[in-house]
Every structure is written in C-alpha cells, then in structure tokens.
Amino acid sequence: MLDRNGIAQRIAQELQDGWYVNLGIGIPTLVANYIPKGISVEFQSENGLLGMGPFPFDGEEDADLINAGKQTVTMLPGGSIFDSSLSFAMIRGKHVQLTVLGAMEVADNGDIANWKIPGKMVKGMGGAMDLVASADNIIVAMAHTNKRGQSKLLRQCTLPLTGVKCVKKVVTNMAVMDITPDGFKLLERAPGVSVEDIKNATEGRLVVEGEIPEMQL
Amino acid sequence: MLDRNGIAQRIAQELQDGWYVNLGIGIPTLVANYIPKGISVEFQSENGLLGMGPFPFDGEEDADLINAGKQTVTMLPGGSIFDSSLSFAMIRGKHVQLTVLGAMEVADNGDIANWKIPGKMVKGMGGAMDLVASADNIIVAMAHTNKRGQSKLLRQCTLPLTGVKCVKKVVTNMAVMDITPDGFKLLERAPGVSVEDIKNATEGRLVVEGEIPEMQL
C-alpha cells in the first residue's frame, strides 16, 4: 500500500516535459515534490498565477501572493499573473494539460464526486467543476477505500457529481487504473497489494487483463 | 444649410461632461473640434485605446499608435490601451455613452444602413454593427439627401441594414430630429432652412409639432 507521498510520486511519473499542471489541495499538491529528473512543468493556480514557486521563507510572505488554497506562495521567473476570467479561459480552453485532484468517489465511467455530502455543510465546488469539465487529462489521487473500508471506486457515484465522464486515470494507495469504456482498467498494483486485494476493494467494474505489474517508484 | 463642420458643431452640443465617446470616420471625427467649454469627454477608438489625443506633429508619428481609421494619433494622460475583445466589451457593455457615425440611409424607426451597396465592392462593416447594436445613444451625422437629391431619411431602408431600431437622433445639414415611435420628430431647423424644405427632403414619416426653432450654433 502506498502512503500519500507514494501516490503523489506515482502520479508524478505521468508528467511530461513542458506541461502546465493544476494541482488540487491535499495529495495532489505533493506531486510537485516528485517531478522526474529532466522534466520541467509549470504550475497553474486558478486564482490567477502561472509559474508558482515554493512557499516563502518565514517573514517573506506577501498577502498579495497566494495560491488557490489561499496559502502564501512565491513566483518563479517566467511566471505571470492574470485575472480570474483569463485563468479559467486557459483551463476551459484546454491550455492546461493536466489536472490532478482528490475525490470522494469515482465511477467506472469517469464520473467524479468530490464537493458535496448531503446533510453536511457544503463549502462549494470552487474551481473543481470547471477543471474536471475542461481538461483533457484528469487524474484522481485518493485512497482506494473510505474510512469505513468502503470502496471509493464505484459502478455509479452516490454523492452529487462534480463532473461526468471526465476522469482519465485514478491513482490510489492500491492501484493505477485507466478509465475505459469497460470500466477501471487495472494497470499497476501498489507494492505488496495483490490483484485480488484490488478486486475486493473495487465496487465498480474492474478490467484485469494479463499480468499486472507492480508500480516502480 | 449646414456644412460638414456645422453638423459636427451641432452634434457637439449633445455631449455631456464625463462621457466616453466613439466617433466614426468623416463628419463624426470633426465633432472633437467643437466640444463646448466646460465639458470634458474622452474618445474611444475601437481598435483599442481610450484617451485619444490629437494627430502627432510631423516626425513624431508612431506606427504602433493608430486610431480605428488607421490614422496616426497620440494619447493624452489618463489614456489606456487594450485588446480588441476588451474594446468591444466596453462598447457592447454600454460603457461608452455615445457613438456618432455616418450613414447612407436612416429609417424612421431607427434602422440604419451604412456599410454595403449591392453590386459595389463591399469593404465590410468594421465595428459599426457592434457599435449601433450596443450603445444607448447613437447619433447619425449625414447629409439630408444624397448626391442625386434623394432623401436619406426613409420610411424603410433600401440598402442592407447595419442595425435595427438603434438610431436615437439624426443631425443633417438641414435639421435635428429624434427617432420616436411616430417617426422623425423635427426638433430644430438649420439656419435658412424652412420646415417645408425639410418636409420635402424627408421621405420617412416626419413629425412636426408647434414652432420649430432654428439651431443655435
């Protein structure tokens, strides 16, 4: 089983040189720590910046420079600042090549639910609905099961949707899967996890073809 | 009868302090010469500038600073530069209070034709269709009749339209008229022009109520 950093590390292998990438809050943010050598990507933050740099040193925070998680950040040379409409123009217009975000549930047709639990306080979808409806390449980073041990990879989402048929790949603590017309296609197992374990933890349709290799981290 | 400058001078009386104004090519451009004392307006050029200044002195022309008529211009302090989409955002969004433009024909319901003569080379509408469809306040500056002596103020336009029911006021070499539900409402006569002259030169419905004063220039 992978931990949060392991999931991030595996997702980082999907990065391609020259991509613009939007990382959601939580595990996705950690992806930035594992960019493969020789690959260079730029981070977009949907509140309005490209070329996001590391967190500032203590005392160097600028209240006028935050990321979409409202954290103080810095900028790298080559970065740029823009307003919210241009920010989502680049997202909606598919100029950002990859979005990585967390989810509560993913269905085997690519539906995703990650913003609302009926009966609980709803904080809002922020930019998630725009991101999932737009990017060609959506990777979900999440645990395979919830705290009660129930599968988060479903035949159909039970929670209100964030987007339909949009997720392309799911990386969990147990497996890497592509979304295909036949369901979750198992590509890799996490170290120490068997295909049987994954089958048991997956409620949605799971396609297992041939030998499933273990992830190389 | 007014000459071109007279028409411009009369239109200038319509200006209100603080207005942003878009002036078309020809007579409308001359309006800038007759801004009443104590009134300040800013000129918008739809290729992307506000705060347009006078033509440059010989030798000071800048190829990167032109107006919508492609003429070299200068900028005044307080001016700004923007792209074409923002330029028409301000036009379409009614942030420019007045558009003055020429016309081939105006109908008594406010229709205007000023871009195309069938059988002749068509140069295009440029920004005219956006301007007339958007601004709350459209004043047409033109001669009352064409070169063959035919009225340009019609019951219905015969040429392809630029916009429908959009003109608010027409100032010609003979008269000032508002567009009303009943047709052209005569407001003022040019010096030396009788109501009868205007009636004879107007093909569209003309509303004449009470005494019609002569323009004060």
Next chain:
Amino acid sequence: MNSILRSGNDELLSYLWYSTLNLNKRMNKVVKDAKEAIEGITSGMTLMVGGFGLCGIPENCISALVDLGANNLTCISNNAGVDDFGLGLLLQQKQIKKMISSYVGENDEFERQMLSGELEVDLIPQGSLAERCRAGGAGIPAFFTPAGYGTEVAFGKEVRYFDGKPHILESALHADFALVKAWKGDRFGNLIFKGTARNFNPVMAMAGKITVVEVEHLVEPDELDPNTIHLPGVFVQRIFEGKNYEKRIEQRTVRPVE
C-alpha cells in the same frame, strides 16, 4: 498608401480641441473616502465584491458598508470572508440575505446562518462565476460552458452539444454596485492590480452599474503608462485611496530555511 494628410483636409481640424483643453479638468472620479464612495447603496441591492479569500478584498468599502447598515443584500463574491474579517463582518451584522459564491468555507457564522436557513446560498463554479461577471460587463447576456454539465449546477439550464460535448447555458451577472480593490489607480479610474490580489476584481469592475474602487495608491494620470493598465477607467465610476489596510493572510504557509 502611406500618404501624409496635410492642411486642407478638414479632418485635420479634428483634435484641435486639444489646444484649448485643460488637462486638469478632464474626468475626475475621485471621492473623499469609502463612505462617500458607497453612497447610494440601499437595502435589497445586489453587490459584487472583489477578492479571492481575503486577498484583494475592498477592506475600506466593507467597513463603510457595516457602518451604513444596509441589509437584505445579495453579495456576489467568490468567497464569504472569515468570521471577523472580509464579508464575515457583514454576515455578523446580518446584512446579507444571499451569497453567490464558488466556495464559502472557513466561516462559522456563515455556516450557522446557512444551516438555519437565514442565509440563501447560490454556489457557482468558479470559472463560470468569473465568466458570468465578465459577460455582464461585456454585454454578452449568455454563453455556453462545459462546467457543471451533469451536476446539480445544470438543473433547469439549457444543454447543448458542441463538437459532441455537452455544454450548459450560463447567463451574465450584473450588480447595482461593484466594490473593487486595486493597487494603483488614477482619477480617470485606470487601475493596476498587484499579484494575485487581481483575481475577480477586474471582471467585477466591468459588471457594476456603479463601480467603486479603493486603491492603495491614488496617483497622477501621467504616472501610469497607458500600456500597463490592467483595467481602463471607462468601467469605473468612483475611486478613492483606502486607509489602514490590514491585508490579513488566511493560510500563512512558509518553508524552513535550509
């Protein structure tokens, strides 16, 4: 082509107004303070309020609005502030009837009012919110976007396919007043924003019937290069230099010194 127009061409007369022009009398949108700037806001109005989180919010205008006491307000703002800052100050006074936002976490009083039904909340995807503001300012009454298709955001909205992909029709947003924060501005209303404090401020400035801007630095027009202006003054009705900016940071995050 490339001909030089000389005297005799009557268009040349144009712009001679310039020689009689008193540059200091052109356009003055400056008001004294926040109180004067928000004059005319009354209960029941719809306001747009710029900012993302607490970054780039019109602090002075919000304070003046607390003092003014207008209530039953509909606020269009990406977020709702925190309990004791930003729009949270208006929530404390129960001045807000409805919030139109994309994300409203981090605010206990908000949560209480929302769960008790005192406060209406309309949640909109962030990109659609930004584009709907811009559309309002740009005279575009409606547009199609893929965001929200197949979700509860699409309820009751027209769906249309373009290139085989479903989109929903979203409409423009307008406001009686837009309250906006910029870094620098001049008396023409020309604005320059700083860093990510730009966010929703320019598009909301476009969409207000009356757009009020508070700036950190009110400068002379000739101090701003026309080429570098983020938002032309044509969209702005009132401007003033704000005071005592707190610029609170919501998530102060730092890295260790190596």
Next chain:
Amino acid sequence: MNSILRSGNDELLSYLWYSTLNLNKRMNKVVKDAKEAIEGITSGMTLMVGGFGLCGIPENCISALVDLGANNLTCISNNAGVDDFGLGLLLQQKQIKKMISSYVGENDEFERQMLSGELEVDLIPQGSLAERCRAGGAGIPAFFTPAGYGTEVAFGKEVRYFDGKPHILESALHADFALVKAWKGDRFGNLIFKGTARNFNPVMAMAGKITVVEVEHLVEPDELDPNTIHLPGVFVQRIFEGKNYEKRIEQRTVRPVE
C-alpha cells in the same frame, strides 16, 4: 485562521522540487526564425493573423509564409493588408482561398479576386470577430451578442431575446495556427504588446492550436515583471525574435506645428 503551517505538515514538503530545479531548463519555446516557427503549416489550413490594418501584423511570419507557398488558406484577420504589404503579399501569390475579416478595403488585388469569385470573403462585425477568437481560446463554444441582429450577418443564426432585446448566437473561432506579433516576449511565451499594435493579437494567440509569436525583443524571463504581462505564455507554442520590421503606416496623419 492565520496559522503558520510548520514542518510536520506534509504539504510543506511540496515545492521542495524547487531546490533541485534548474531554472534555465524550464520551458523553452524559442525557435530560430520565422521559417522554423511556421513549420507544419500546410495548404488548406486555417490561420489567424494578428494586427489591425498594418499595425501589429506578424511581418516575419507573413514573409515566411510567402516563401513556404502553402495555399488554399483560410485567413482569419481583421483586415487583408494592402496590395504590397501584410496579407496582400499572400493574396498576390493566390495563397488565400478565404478571408474572414471585418473590413477589407484598401486593397486592389483583394477587390479583383473577390469580384472575380476567386476569393471567398466572410465579413464579421469587428467585436464579434474579437469575441469569437477569445471564445475559441477560452473554451466557450458559443455566446449571444446583439451585434448584427436584423442584418444579413444574422442569416441562419439563432435569435434569442434577453431583457427584451434581440441577440444572435455566435460561435467560437479556432485556427490551426495563430500568427501573432508582440513587442517583448520571453522563452516561456509571456508577451507584452506595444500601443495599439496589441489589437487582435492577444485573443488570436489564445485561439491557435499552435500559436506562433514573433517579438521585437526576445528577453530573459526575469526581465518581465509577472504583473505586467499582457498574455501569459501558456497560450504560446513557439516564439522568435523577428527581423527588419518595416512597420508601415497606412494613414500617416499629422498636425501642423503651431
């Protein structure tokens, strides 16, 4: 609120990539010259070409396109140049099959080809042209505008009333290549335009599948203030420093010295 996140919080690990990052290896979109920049343009393609009149046109790219000789091109450009400059050069070589523009005067060869039926022309209101380009780049497939309602521009287009006023539905424009001219740019593709040479260039840069930019000054990334960039590099695929700019003036207009 306002808490300082310290070590131990694993998100803090994030951005540590930075310490191993070779800044000089990030994003390099620079190509040698116009010839390399337009590689991949083939006959029958749709191109967007920036500029208003002769102001802000991509002179180097147009020359390279004449040399390349690709024909049957559809060109989306506000104007069509003059006989011996700008897009007129492509018209002379009969490389253009169709022009999509708002105004095409001032060009005899254009007129001849149009009247003889060799050249197709699609005339679009200027504001709709700009907004359709932006929409193409912004993932907005269609929008409503009042411009052109009741005119031949509206033929075959959906009409809908908003607030009692008729609007027509206009669709996004896209191009295989967008050819754009900027003043300054860096290897990330960040662009700054100068004066009214900005015009259609930013919106067309947004809408190209491959966006090629020629700049007068190719500068190092740290020379551009992120706050002053007119168009972020994310929209740009190739950039180069152009040569021998003629910057011809179409209507040189001056005023007499008092």
